[in-house]
Amino acid sequence: MKIETDILRLQGAPKTRSKTTGSAMRPYLLLLALFVASCAAPDTRHQIVVSTREQKLALLDRGNVMAIYPVSTSKFGLGDWPGSRFTPLGQLRIAEKIGDNALPGAVFKDRRRTGEIVLANSPGRDPIVTRILWLRGLEAQNANAFSRDIYIHGTPEEWKIGSPASYGCIRMRSGDIIQLYNVVGIGAEVTIVDTPLASAVPALVSAHSMSAANPAPFVMR
Known part of the structure; x- marks a missing residue:
């Protein structure tokens, strides 16, 4: 027992x-x-507004302007036809973020790092570099954006920033896309318009008149 x-x-x-x-x-x-x-x-705090007319991108935090960056949109025009190289208009959102901790100039092919670093303004080089914010369209007019691989991304052709030069994406300087990438999260709203920023962003104030009542941590023009 x-x-x-x-x-x-x-x-x-x-x-x-x-x-x-x-x-x-x-x-x-x-x-x-x-x-x-x-x-x-999802990131509901931040919003990105891109003006293809002015080639500028505004970053908003709860409606307040945090920063304004120069960008480069498509040199082929605006639209969202499958297989086209146009920049889409309308309401989109950040679907994926790619490139955490990558060095400035790190080259991406098919959203994967190749191990190569391309310095800014290297002659004859035009790969996607540094960071990628992959966009998904929310409207019929931009429904193909995700499948067309429309990104906000870094470019080594920084000398072209400020004028249309891309193949549909929104290009930024490496230093600028790193700052933007570190602030926004997946789900953040992205609005692309063919009007001046001031008409699309009611809270936008001139960079020359930023006041203590409406401060901006950094403004780049």
């Missing part, structure tokens, strides 16, 4: 330990679930 009692005790022991361990793990699992959920939450 003693042997049977010892066997039953040993058989029951793991169950008791397992129950205790499971109870102790529950708070940590709950915290992990909350952390994952918070990471997956």
Whole structure:
């Protein structure tokens, strides 16, 4: 009988330990679930507005202007036909972010790093570099943007920034796209217009009249 009692005790022991361990793990699992959920939450705080007419990009934080950057949109014009090289208009959002911690000038092919670094304004070189913000269209007029690989990305042809020169994407200087990438999250709204920024961004004020009532951490022109 003693042997049977010892066997039953040993058989029951793991169950008791397992129950205790499971109870102790529950708070940590709950915290992990909350952390994952918070990471997956879309960025509703920031908004990007691109003016193809002015070749400028405005970054907004809860409607307030944080920064204005020069950009380069398509040299072929505006639109979203499949297989075209146009820059789409309308409401889009950031679907994916690619390039965490990549060095300035790091080359991407098919959204993967090649290991090559191309310096700014290197003669004859025009790859996608530094960071990628992959856009997904939210309207019929830009429904093909994601499948057409429309990005906001870095370019080594920085001397062309400020004039239309891309094949459909929105190009930025490497230093600028790194700043933008570090601020915005997946889900952030991107609006592309063919009007001046001032008409698309009611809160926009001149860079020469930024006041303490409406400060901007950095403004680039």
